[in-house]
Amino acid sequence: MLVAPINPSDKNQIEGVYPIKKASTQLEIKNYITQEAEKTEAYVGGNEGIGQVLAIGSSAPPALNGPISVGDYVMPMSTGSVGTWANAVHAHPSSLVVFRNRSNVTVEQLGSLKVNASTSYRMLRDIVQLNPGDYVIQNGANSGVGQVLIQLARNWGFKTINVIRDRPDFEQVKKELESLGADLVLSESELSNKETVQKVKQHIGTSQIKLGVNCVCGKSAVQMARYLSENGYFVTYGAMAKQPMAIPAALFIFKNITFKGYWVSKWYKETDPKSWFSMWDELCDMFSSNKLVEQKMHPIHVPSFNLPSDSPMVLTSEEQASFDHSVTEALSSGAKKSYFKFI
Ligand SMILES: NC(=O)c1ccc[n+]([C@@H]2O[C@H](COP(=O)([O-])OP(=O)(O)OC[C@H]3O[C@@H](n4cnc5c(N)ncnc54)[C@H](OP(=O)(O)O)[C@@H]3O)[C@@H](O)[C@H]2O)c1
Numbered sequence: 001m002l003v004a005p006i007n008p009s010d011k012n013q014i015e016g017v018y019p020i021k022k023a024s025t026q027l028e029i030k031n032y033i034t035q036e037a038e039k040t041e042a043y044v045g046g047n048e049g050i051g052q053v054l055a056i057g058s059s060a061p062p063a064l065n066g067p068i069s070v071g072d073y074v075m076p077m078s079t080g081s082v083g084t085w086a087n088a089v090h091a092h093p094s095s096l097v098v099f100r101n102r103s104n105v106t107v108e109q110l111g112s113l114k115v116n117a118s119t120s121y122r123m124l125r126d127i128v129q130l131n132p133g134d135y136v137i138q139n140g141a142n143s144g145v146g147q148v149l150i151q152l153a154r155n156w157g158f159k160t161i162n163v164i165r166d167r168p169d170f171e172q173v174k175k176e177l178e179s180l181g182a183d184l185v186l187s188e189s190e191l192s193n194k195e196t197v198q199k200v201k202q203h204i205g206t207s208q209i210k211l212g213v214n215c216v217c218g219k220s221a222v223q224m225a226r227y228l229s230e231n232g233y234f235v236t237y238g239a240m241a242k243q244p245m246a247i248p249a250a251l252f253i254f255k256n257i258t259f260k261g262y263w264v265s266k267w268y269k270e271t272d273p274k275s276w277f278s279m280w281d282e283l284c285d286m287f288s289s290n291k292l293v294e295q296k297m298h299p300i301h302v303p304s305f306n307l308p309s310d311s312p313m314v315l316t317s318e319e320q321a322s323f324d325h326s327v328t329e330a331l332s333s334g335a336k337k338s339y340f341k342f343i
Pocket of ligand 1: 007008009115116119140141142143144145146164165215216236237238239240241242262263264265334336337
């Protein structure tokens with residue numbers, strides 16, 4: 001692999017609370033300081049990333065979108081017991097999508113196309129018909145999904161109201177989101193103020209807030225739903241606060257709000273791959289013309305070793321400790337978004 005993000009769903013998978021489980025297999029775990037190895041039942045995490053083809057079997061069939069060659073960038077669409085958090089994987093071509101002639105697109109951009117960029121794209125396209133000038137309100141607006149959503153909305157002429165958690169560096173995060181194209185940035189606690197209701201009314205004028213995009217759940221998400229215009233849609237794709245939502249009947253009866261969920265894995269399962277490829281072409285075109293920048297992610301550099309030779313990787317105890325520390329931090333709840341960089 002070249003890069004592989006650590007997504008919240010990967011952590012949920014490790015916690016055993018994600019609906020898609022990874023099957024474990026017999027792995028040999030080696031301590032690179034002592035060179036001792038032990039066999040154990042486990043799996044390698046990671047469901048997203050970009051790799052480069054090192055070798056191809058003599059009777060290998062084509063990839064999902066056509067011929068595959070050594071040196072091609074490839075995105076695994078499904079992984080088995082060895083996920084994308086690996087220097088090298090054996091993959092069947094029928095699980096790979098090839099990206100060619102994308103020299104203006106970075107591996108970080110390609111490596112997070114499948115999950116977050118595509119989820120933002122689909123939620124803006126598939127929940128309700130949005131027209132230029134329409135507003136979308138979202139929480140978790142500084143998340144990976146939120147950052148892409150702001151930019152896609154700007155590119156397509158939609159406006160965004162962006163809710164983030166209260167924080168000491170609120171002004172800094174607000175500026176960052178505005179630089180991506182956010183029209184309004186609010187804190188969670190502001191949502192319940194009458195002044196904020198007036199401020200938003202004044203801001204949108206005669207336009208409508210047609211779509212609410214919910215990354216968080218809990219009370220503040222319900223508060224956000226109150227801002228939707230009549231007949232609006234509210235889509236939940238994440239539950240970062242791990243709290244349920246008690247939705248007031250008035251939002252159903254008097255405002256006729258439609259509440260829906262969204263899961264991009266279901267979309268991939270139910271959709272002709274041609275639609276994936278055309279969406280990714282569009283997203284890659286935006287990346288290469290700088291109309292879209294990738295989600296902010298912190299790199300964890302993975303020590304590399306010579307492939308396909310078997311020469312053993314040897315780490316100093318400091319290198320091993322620093323790597324272990326970075327991984328433990330990145331996997332903890334509340335950690336900033338990180339990704340493994342194998343190059
Ligand atoms: N349904 C789908 O198809 C789909 C696809 C992609 C992602 N997702 C889900 O979308 C969510 C975001 O994913 P991501 O990769 O974009 O995440 P991310 O970049 O790691 O960002 C996490 C976001 O959640 C916020 N957050 C964390 N804990 C919170 C809490 N207790 N209350 C309120 N906000 C909290 C963070 O805000 P702070 O900066 O304030 O910590 C940040 O905005 C995850 O739940 C993920 O599983 C779903």
